[in-house]
Amino acid sequence: MTSPLTLHNGETCAAGEVPLLAAAEFREEVLQAVEGGRRIAALFGRPAGGDRVRLAAVLANGAEGTLALTSADVEKSFHSLTPDCPQAHLFEREIAEQFGLVPEGHPWMKPVRFPRGGAAVTDFFRVRGEEVHEVAVGPVHAGVIEPGHFRFQCHGEEVFHLEISLGYQHRGVERAMIEGREARRIHLIETLAGDTSIGHAMAYARAMEALSGARVPARAQALRGIALELERLANHTGDLAALANDVGYLPTASYGGRIRGDFLNLTALLCGSRFGRGLVRPGGVRFDLDPTRAAELVERLDAATRDVGEAVNLLWETPSVMARFEETGSISREVCEQLGLVGPAARACGVGRDVRHEFPYGIYRFFQIPMSTWETGDVFARAHVRWLEIQRSIPFIREQVKALPEGPARADAAHPLEAGRLCVSLVEGWRGEICHVAMTDAAGRLAAYKIVDPSFHNWTGLAMALRGQQISDFPLCNKSFNLSYCGHDL
């Protein structure tokens, strides 16, 4: 068996260098890699001529900081990995849906995004028996949030099983990345999960820079780091406020909702948009941070830091909040590893997964943020990890603003993409690992673009967290993950 090709984050290789195995060997290779501590960062297919589909796997090893790549051609069907490797389940369903392939032996063969339209209705798993009842929620929910369908199998208040059916947000992002106009690509990337504009734009920009051999100025790297951590601060603060709201603790809910806006407004100070639209572009950033603006940013950051500390610490001191947070929606470390969870959800299970540490990129190669983990895997752990990360992102931003490298904020000219290359670009967004895989054809055009939002890994985690819980704790558990619907549906 050939050894798989290994890359570092943001490195490129010739597309032809990726080993092409027989389907059975590919399966064995992936299983062995996962057994040996690797994790499926991406598993996807692309047309390989005729009825053939080329499956490719990106297998991440955090301890080594390497990404192993392997591939195989299949036709009509292939032997499913899922029975032996549960984290492959949604990837295989996606491949089946996109190419009409049959993953033989897949235990949960259902649609993912319903790309051929129509109402997203599937045959939900059903528990039958006396006093068992079913609760259906969505796609239109009670709050101002995105659509998705949740189907609960309950026994009284207790949830036996939760099935999550998504796809309502499918807008054809990956297809348009290849077929659509080039001028539109960055805007699809910035809106594919609009609360993670900076995270996804960074992953895309780094892939394009690697494929074109562009050098990104140090100043741009630092400014991207500042923007990414501001995005994390805003969202983590908003999540903590929303968690407080879901347990009826209004002081933190109302202060936090406001302080989240203070962080968003710092991003707007930098680039005019609260969501960082228009900031990150291949080659650098479009807005520089002049000294006056930098001073204002630090001053306002200091004020927000005081406020967020006071608002969030009220949570941990309030017994009625802690009673709802602790031992609610627990996930064991074992389940976390089996499902391949990422981001704060994984770190809350004591699993140290953080792209900034394991696969450092850009500014994170030179400045490290301590990784924040907690052991209990419950709502409290997911809240507390967010709070730890807030406290660690703030000094990082201060340090970057203080020691901003001199020079331009954007490389001079755009270079064309090199032909026949492949790049894997990982970024630690606020929800976790963002993975973009880009490949060019012989003419230097984009031939494949795969996007894995952290939510794609984590939605099943939410379903597992609900088992054995009270159905009334669903909003709380859901918010403790706060996953993206459109990032999943693309």
Added chain:
Amino acid sequence: MFDVLLARWNQGHRTVGFPASPPALPDRFRGRPEVDPSKCPAGCRDCAEACPTGAVRFDGPSPQERPHACPPLVWRGRTTDDPGGESPLVVRPRHTDGGPASGRAGEEEGEVRGGGPGVQIDLGRCLFCTDCVDACPQGSIAYTTDHRLATRAREDLIARPGEVLKLAAALDEKARRLFGRSLKLRQVSAGGCNACEADVNVLNTVVFDLGRFGIQFVASPRHADGLLVTGPVTDNMRLALRKTWEAVPAPKIAIAVGACAISGGPYVDHPEVHNGASCEVPIDLYIPGCPPHPVTILDGLLRLLGRLDAK
């Protein structure tokens, strides 16, 4: 307990002065664009070519633009009524005050009235990304920090050189009597990326305190006076949007927030989407942006209710 009171004291009063005083916006905020065709070299179309969504155009629809026809909605093997057509059950408020006609579903993309010479920007498609500014060394296009962008008619979103944007007029008196002091809205995200949703939601925080205007988001369409739609209306959300609209008791209003809900935004003409909310609901208020700033949304809502000066 002491900590809670101390925190309450420290956190202070944080509600913005808007609308009584002008909003504080960052200097790099990208609001209403202004075009100066006198700077344009003859025949130059660089801005229109750079525009990702075909919002920048010369004398009518851009060459990238194709009219989008919504196919009939098929559900459980049956074809339902004409999309966007008025259901006989729906009683809609009539705009009899001589104000702009509400943008009905019939007013589709492409029915843009022929303008004078020079560059025009369709704010309904504009992402405020300034790719057009980057493409124009002459500086014919500039984005101002003017946050006021909401209009009542789709065609009023076309920004033409030398013309003042026709901002949203208030509902007629009868509708204002119904909704002016208490407007309950049901929000539907139909493919929205969570940025419009987030900046609509933020209106509920102490910063904007939407409740002081009598506007509230409610959980059920049955409790609502209207819908606020975000997203380009994906094919997979179309039926849900239709059913939610039908569940709102008449008379009712509909508001489209963001480039996606107005025109499809960055997803315009994708086969997976229907180029905005007007494929399913007749829109009474258009609030452009990607996403619109919360102040832009609030400005639009208050104009609709006649609670801001028409200026």
